[in-house]
Amino acid sequence: MMNKKDIPAKMLALQLKDPNLLYNCYMPFLEHGGLFVPTDDVFSLGEDILLAVEIADYPKRFLPTKVVWINPARTSAHRPKGVGLAFSEHESCLQAKNLIEAELGPRLRSDRTTFTL
Template sequence: MSASPSPVISLAPHVYGDVQALYQAYMPLFLEGGLFIPTTRELRLGDRVAIDIGLPDSPEPIPVTGTIAWITPAHAGAGRPRGVGIRFSRDSAQSGLRQRIEAQLGTLMASTLPTFTL
């Protein structure tokens, strides 16, 4: 008998109000893409999560599901806020999300400005 998948944890909605904020949170290292979400909630690597995110070009929140693939603890240094990195799921509803984010970021994708991730 196989184990049932872990439950999906709902996180509070998060809005990236401008392209700079989106750049600081975007995680291109994942094939599916991902975003850093500031939170004080105790989560573990591999936890499945759901969150509504707001992008600079989107008047409506976008539902996103994924797994926790990055954790920045409190007092991490370098001015990085506490939070988690969510690796987007590979479902068809989100298939264009990475491309949409990268289109908004445009030339910032090649920037060496600091981010909340690497």
């Protein structure tokens, strides 16, 4: 559980009920994993964000994250505007990473493009 002083001032929410959306948002190339969140809000690299995420039919999780990727606007590669959030070393992030990778299974090895790469 996070201490109150460790909770970031800004928060984003993301629902990942669809496996294709989960694949498009997951960022396995980050050390602890992460998620891309489509948003029109403006953030800075390195900014701490509390992510409220619902994965498949599992309960909502609150994850301490950091902005590490910014898509400024829809690109010709059909990538939406938004931010990539890196998971921290917090236990809740490790559990979320394991859950996401279990849900994605063999899709993790797909070479299909995502919202980031």
